Amino acid sequence: AQKVTQAQTEISVVEKEDVTLDCVYETRDTTYYLFWYKQPPSGELVFLIRRNSFDEQNEISGRYSWNFQKSTSSFNFTITASQVVDSAVYFCALRHGSGNTGKLIFGQGTTLQVKP
């Protein structure tokens, strides 16, 4: 079965703290893609990153970084020096199998609140 688990329902931090959002996935496929999306209070989904199963390099983009570990089936997302504008719901998602159909399996989402 394909599944994505975001065990942290809500996280609250104070501005400038670092915060890590966990994502654990399950799939039997050897080829798959993992995504992170941000959903700010306005409601739209903002694409953050895509990673394929053959690329285990960690990635850093400004204050954002992602740690992909196939050995533990995890794709964790860290925000360094958090800011109030980072307050949002964050979703991890899995696209599995061959083809590029756009069929995603989402985790339940983690609500991040960054307090000033």
Add this chain to the structure above:
Amino acid sequence: NAGVTQTPKFQVLKTGQSMTLQCAQDMNHEYMSWYRQDPGMGLRLIHYSVGAGITDQGEVPNGYNVSRSTTEDFPLRLLSAAPSQTSVYFCASNSRTAKGDSSGNTIYFGEGSWLTVV
């Protein structure tokens, strides 16, 4: 630079009424899909399409119909609305990965449609 456009953004329906959520994309994407978002459950796939004239069911298709007569449009129809269909609906599109390209591609989402069934 419209991307994926959904209408309406907000809608209130009475139980039993029917309606259509519209979705259009101007990126010539082959693939389109509909998701619903419910609290604590993330987004779940309702229906998807891999091209004009081809549709298939996702995880939660009951109570919804789709059709894909053109590449650009992928409407979602609620045949007889029920309170359980109160949700936020997202349409998405993406292009078919070029043959030999293993990098995957970006899935573009519309801004969402908030539907309340009373």
